[in-house]
Amino acid sequence: LTNKVPVDCPVSFDLSAFAPTWLPQSILARLQNPDFDALVAIGSVGGLLTALALYLHRRSRFPPLVPYTNPVYGSTREYAEKPKEFLNAAFDKYGPVFRANILGRDQVILDHDYAQLLFTLLGKGLDHEQGVIDLQYFDVIIKLGSQHHLHDSGKMILKYLNPASPSYETYGPIVQLVYQKAFKEALEKMNEKNSIDVEDPFDLCKKCLADAMASVIVGVDLANDKDITWVFINVSEVVAEMGGLEGHGSLASILPFYGRLHAYYVMKVRQVMKPYKTVLRAKVGAEINRRMALRQTVTEQQWKEIRPHDVLQGLLEEHGFGSGAIKVDDFMGKIENMLLFVIFAAIHGTAVALSWVLYLVATDSAYQKQIYDELTDLVNGTDDASGLTPSVLKSAKYLDSFTREVLRWRPDCLSPTPRKAMKDLTLPNGYIIPKGMLVTHVFYRTHVNNEKQNCEDSKEFRPWRHVGKPAATSVNVSNSFLTFGVGKTACPGRYLATYEIKLFIALLVSRYKMSLPKGITVDQPGFTFQAPPSGTITFKQRALEDILL
Ligand code: HEM
Structure with a gap:
């Protein structure tokens, strides 16, 4: 290097004046060499300027950032107060792609034209699982509640709880019995006008879904066990509380560092999931032993008749039930985490969606009449309690349209399942999404976009708009219907989920007329999960001859 230093370089600094004295003499001497100083100075400044220029150039291609003044909260508070207004204003000002500092980190938020990238770029630079893990409340579930990945739980559900599964139809009567029992307990203490006010129907929704889910997953017998009910009702609540789902702006949801500490260490020390796992292990373990013992005592034919139709039995058969190969401890170790995740995924979100459908049905007697008339044709006067199986309810086009419309129209906050950029990504408009950033979207921006919806009035709630459109049922996901x-x-x-929602509404409408004496309120807007509504619903029993089911 020194060989190339120009002898008469005009700029020179004595860099040794700035050097710490403990440096070896040989280095200090070099720094004192005026020619060397000049080269270093020019090289360093040039290098720094180049690096700065490259850095600024790269950053100038990041999507615009919604400015904020408080470095701790970023825009979290503004967003938490009025999510929809905050997001709309940002889209108006910054266009279809912007960054906002929400939940303690910059997130790229995409409008309808770009939202599809979240799905098409999966595995090509965007990661689903890393995205949800990065939001700390999912850390809580995944790292502490379940070591199994989302996809394992997903595969289990797809295998046992979808219409192509041989046992799917058998879940219908099970869920109906659960609902009817819950309605009896909650709604049959009528006053002299044959009506009852239910102050917080969300609890009823959640209880019904928890009991139904328990019956479908671990079986009807076990679902009647108080401890199992406790697990199914409380897991989603505890996880929600822990992660700050219910406490907008809670410390854990604002400071990612604290959130992680909270999730990995505080919760690990407190072992909040342990009591639930202990109950699952003891009760489900005993149930498996009971089934294995029972299987030994009956013939093949008898077993066919009494075989339980639940997910647990499916999983047992996958693992060698009947051949005596199942070691209960190993088996439980494998599935208890998966069960915990499914309980969370299945109950909270569905209870919120169900409560919205219920409240919106209750807003207008004309809605109820339409659904009631459709049901009348469907059940054709039968009082068969198990009549509304999934395939029968499939023909209830108005009820299905209503359900889809609520799921389309309501979710107005950020998606709960963001993606994480695993490398720098360049969007079609030239913006760069830097590696490591979360990328998300807002359901309603796609759902109220006229072009995407192929209609003029997509901002309005029109419950029958999907009737007669076979590709627009409540389960038909598409680029224009992203709720699922x-x-x-x-x-x-x-x-x-949609079967549970529709059945709940069908059974209520077939028996009661509903009204909302004080209207609907939403105590806290949704953050990354849709918030449930609140407000009293009055249930008035129909005349005996009009009761359908
Ligand atoms: C109305 C109720 C529900 C809504 C709105 C809902 C919504 C969603 C959404 C948006 C995703 C993520 C999709 C993505 O990021 O690409 C998801 C994933 C998932 N949901 Fe649901 N869900 C509901 C009910 C349920 C129920 C009842 C279950 C279980 C029986 C369930 C189990 C799961 C699982 C396991 C995943 C992860 C799938 C995977 O990553 O492979 N969900 N859900």
Whole structure:
């Protein structure tokens, strides 16, 4: 290097004046050499300027950032107060792609034209699982509640809880019995006007779904066990609480560092999932032993008649049930985490969606009349309690359209399942999404876009708009209906979820007229999960001769 230094270089600095004295003499001497100083100075400044220019050039291609003043909260508070307004204003100002600092990190938020990239770029630079892991409340579930990945739970659901599964139809009567029992307990203490006010129907929705899910997953007998009910009702609540789902702006949801600490260490020390796992292990373990013992005592034919139709039995058969090969401890170790994740995925989200459908049905007697008339044709006067199986309810076009319309129209916050950029990605408009950033979208931006919806009034709630459109049922995911996602990661539980929702409404409408004396309120807007509505619903029993089911 020194050989190439020009002898009469005009600029020179004595860099040794800035050098720490503990440096070896040989280096200090070099720094004192005026020719060497000049080269170093010019080289360093040039290098720094080049690096700065490259850095600024790269950053100038990042999507615009919604400015914020508080470095701790970023835009989280503004967003949490009025998510829809915040997002609309940002899209108006910055266009279809922008960044906002929400939940303690910059996130790229995509409008309708770009939202599909979240699904098409999966595995090509965007990662689904890393995205949800990065949001700390999913860390809580995945790292502590379940070591199994989302996809394992997804595969299990797809196998046992979709219409192509041989046992799918058998879930219908099970869910109906659960609902009817719950309605009896909650709604049959009528006043003299044959009506009852239910202050918080969300609890009823959640209880029904938890009991139904327990019956479908671990079986009817076990679902009646109080401890199992406790697990199914509380897991989603505890996880929600832990991760700050219910506490907008909770420390864990604002400071990613604290959130992670909270998830990995505080929760690990407290082992909040342990009681649930202990109950699952003890009760489900005993149930497996009981089934294995029973199987030994009956013939093949008898077993066919009494074989339980639940997911647990399917999993057992996959693992060698009947051949005596199942070691209960190993088996439980494998599935208890998966069960915990499914319980969370299945109950909270569906209860929120169901409560919205219920409230919106209750807003207008004309809606109820339409659904009631359709059901009358469907059940054709029968009082068969198990009549509304999934395939029968499939013909209820108005009820299905209503359900899809609520799922289309309501979700107005950020998606709960963002993606993570695993490398720098260049969008069609030239913006760069830097490696490591979360990328997400807002359902309603796609759902209220006229072009995407192929209609003029997509902002309005029109419950019958999907009737007569076979490609627009409540389970038909597409680029214009994203509530359940689309493509490879689309929600595998949507068949069960929509069946549970429709059956709940059908059974209520067939028996009661509903009204909302004080209207609907939403206590807290949704953050990354749609918030449930609240407000009293009055259930008035129909005249005895009008009760359908
Ligand atoms: C109305 C109720 C529900 C809604 C709105 C909903 C929505 C979603 C969404 C948006 C995703 C992620 C899609 C993506 O990021 O690409 C998802 C994934 C998932 N959902 Fe649902 N879901 C509901 C009910 C259920 C139910 C009842 C179950 C279980 C029976 C379930 C199990 C799952 C699982 C396991 C995944 C992860 C799939 C994977 O990554 O492979 N969901 N759901």
